[in-house]
Amino acid sequence: MTDPTLILAMLVMCFYPIGLKVITQEGMILGRFGAYMDKWTNGLPEWLRKPLWTCPRCMIPWHGLPAALMVMYCPWYIYGLPLIVAVIGMQDTLDK
Secondary structure, X not given: OOHHHHHHHHHHHHHHHHHHHHHOOOOOOOHXXXXXXHXXXXXXXXXXXXXXXXXXXXXXXXXXXXXXXXXXXXXXXXXXXXXXXXXXXXXXXXXX
């Protein structure tokens, strides 16, 4: 593993959960999935709901780590989707 790969994996790990929340908001490409997940996680206790769906900072270990591992160990055509979602999260962060 080279240093640029590690840096890319860390960036994906940080921005993937934010991008996931952005693309699942109402009116976005996966808005219906976001509405379904909001309904599905509504009955869960808060300590479980936050890391699964509602808090991007709490989602990093559960969503960001697998995305980062995909960047480090999978071919580019497999980690392309998490990379795109992470770029969306980075753009949303910089846009604020």
